[in-house]
Amino acid sequence: MATPPPTLPPGDRGSTATTSLLVTGRAEVADGVVALTLARPDGGRLPDWTPGAHIDLVLPHGPVRQYSLCGDRWDAHSYRVAVLREAGGRGGSAFLHDRVREGDRLGLGGPRNNFALAPAREYHFVAGGIGITPLLPMIAQADMLGLPWRLLYGGRTRASMAFAGELARDHGSRVRVVPEDEHGRPDLAGWLPEPSSGAKVYACGPVGLLAATRAACEDWPPGQVRTERFAAADGTAGAGVAGFEVELRRSRTTFTVGPDQPLLRALAEAGVHVLSSCRQGLCGTCETTVLDGVPDHRDSILDEADRAAGDRMFVCVSRARSERLVLDL
Template identity: 45%
Template sequence: MDLDTPPPDLYGRSRPDRFLRRLTAFSDWYTPKLGAPGLRRSTRRRPPRPAAPLTLTVTAHTLIAADVVELRLADPAGGQLPPWQPGARLLLTLPSGRERHYSLCGDPADRYGYRIAVRRIPGGGGGSVEIHDHLHPGARLTARRPRNGFAFCAEPAVLFLAGGIGVTPLLPMVREAERLGLDWRLVHTGRTADTLPYTAELRSLAADRVEVRCDDRDGPPDAADLLARAPGGAAVYCCGPAPMLAAVQRALDASPARALHFERFGAAPVLDGRPFTLRLGVDGPELPVPADRSALDAARALRPDLPYSCHQGFCGTCEVRVLSGTPEHRDRRLTTERRAAGAMLPCVSRAAEGETLVLDL
């Protein structure tokens, strides 16, 4: 047979199938287009646009414990709010411009209100005082959508350990553990009973699973004693002051528990720090940074207006630009490109011993 002559079709006819002929013609026309520059550009995935900030209004401002207020935040138009899961945080921009993270402690099923609780810290950075004194019903503020860095994995057996206001991210987890029928226990520690928020709400879920320990009545808590309450092989979720977390970490291996999830309430302790020097501006003053203090704390001693929020290197609020010197980056936010451009988060990042970092301040 002549190789240029089409073979007969399935029925022995010599003419080619019209459908296949047309399909071949279309393929011959379309295939080269796949490599065309215009088409390659049109099929490239575009990076997602950042979500617009939320505008929220305060609908309730309630004192729920000594120096602790609860805020309920809602959409000003009454619409639904973005969903969230237990452990999520909300980054608020207060009317003063301060940015602060707060754990959501309400019910994720409630799509019409966010709930946070804030302890007043008179000697802090001013955020808690502003919330206590100025964010009354009707006040408006903006927020980023909830983000979760402390997710609840719903293991079959769970021990929750809360230190003071650190109960806020754990409260939705406890509610979820009860809903799922998990084997859970919670120990809430604090100085005195009147300083502990949500005790009644927790006990209403399961009174026999909730234990409240107060320093004035029971003495300071011992981490090994707290962890002894964990069921065998349990996961521990802990939130509280840095000393409490450090003690729980040290005692974990000797306990019945097998996993630890935690969220730090306040700044992380400085590990392997070395003393170095900050200069605020090319011709500005020089400040020593001791081995056990952060660069942010040292700078704020002279510039208390410097912004900050998480103190843990993930929110980016305290970002500064390094004019000279080599920083030792310890954050979890800045990209390689941002670091190369001189960005630094002084809440956790440092420098080698004897180094001088000149900041654009």
Template identity: 50%
Template sequence: MHSTTDEVDLRLRVARRTTGAEGVVVLDLRDPSAADLPEWSAGAHVDLHLPGGLTRQYSLCGDPADRSVWRIAVLREPESRGGSAHVHEGLGEGDEIAVRGPRNHFALEPSKRYVFIAGGIGITPILPMIDAAQAAGADWELHYGGRSLRSMAFLEALEEATGSRVTLHPQDEVGLIDLDRLIGTPQPDTLVYCCGPEPLLLAVEQRCAAWPAGTLHVERFAPKDVGEPVLTGAFEVELAVSGLSLTVPPEKSVLQVVEEAGISVLSSCTEGTCGTCETTVLSGEVDHRDSLLTPAEQAANDTMFICVSRAACPKLVLEL
């Protein structure tokens, strides 16, 4: 669907580790043999496979033209389930780590004008987007919010590169971004890209509800609340390639049932945010419970993320 690059599994070395801001560490990852890394485009992310079976997704925030390095920035989450804690405390220069990617479900589409809105570490995928917009000759502006200037990463790079197009909104000094003023009224020939914490994303989605369909593009770090499933009972999935027909009970995901039947499916986050387990739907209506597809993409009913999405009908036919 969105992803244009074949994903690969790599073992990369932490070539450089720096502090990006208060609570933010920036890692430059390189191939130990100095080989070029796979191509990627603005909005792409990679999976880090961490100890204890943890997999975490981080946006690439360097220069796509530099194939020698992948740069990520990791916020130390106070409520960390172990991922960011390991990166901050257990991953040093010279260490090697398993990485999978790149994957892009947040690609920058061509437009005459962009409004970029970033909250906290959500600045990471926006940085290469700004460079791409600039290179394309598009008009753009960035509104970047954070708890305080100390907590906001990459400020120096933004100051050097962009000047007056960038507005900083440190919450302790100026409060929250004034979204009503910024995007309260639809603007012609403009796309809105937003990444950050859930309250910001929800607020931006509300303001953009009146804009033309397809205007708003968001990327979530955590799954959004999608409520109760459409069907509370079991449903059937027919696997067209494998010739299997399986029953998915209420307490299991499609992914779990498919894997238990011996069918290998790539998966990563298991919460509908990374896009790894995307599966083609040949027939049936899907109860989309992911945090990736746009309303139009969901309505097409031709793809689903089987780690979280379910059936909205008695039977789905999948290309597995």
């Protein structure tokens, strides 16, 4: 049985309910973007990760936020994340910008990977703003393997685009940097090659960019285009218009989820606490195995093939299309 989400006592900067990480470096890497380097206080080894992975940062006053790992995956003793200050956010990014300094401690959850780099003969990367972060380790991996790759990187202004200078300097013509105030929005259709079964497209950024990428790749083979978003897709919600029955196979418990009741809350009320974080269908923390029934997927993680398989769901936002779901809980 999963444990409740980690929380921290208000104002306690020194203890966490997860692994404690020490902030060992802090740098402004673009207008409104700060990069944090994190390590274990004892200098020990951190969990391994793969390109596309993210971690949970548990803030001292309790909130949990997800950030893509964008450092060197072969460095076993430090993590790097980059945090965009979100003017309309919930306060987590502002706290990390304004309050967190070297020597402070943060809690760690993960790492987890919902955006893994699959094998391909060549890669075409599309980034918008802070969406560059999960793509950096992917570029490094493709480089290490000697595989062809290219990057189209858009942003509001050149000064707001983290790591743009070093990418252009280190990789030359393989990187196209497109600040909107200089060149307008990226020409995705003109930049993307003809569809190829040996190539894969990876895109991360604002919802509009991801929709444009999907539209430009409409003729690509299924499974060749992968996207990751930092905001929930329109229409994701934890409740719906119809109730349904849930059986928990391991707990030998059956209950009904009401029409306006999120499944995650119904599970908690039944005494089953599933670890969750974003509660928007973005982070993957609450992934649960489905043994029977048809999920109503409302997350922003699974692709169409995963949805059709119907063998897992994210219970913070998803519900049931069938009258009954059987979960491995």
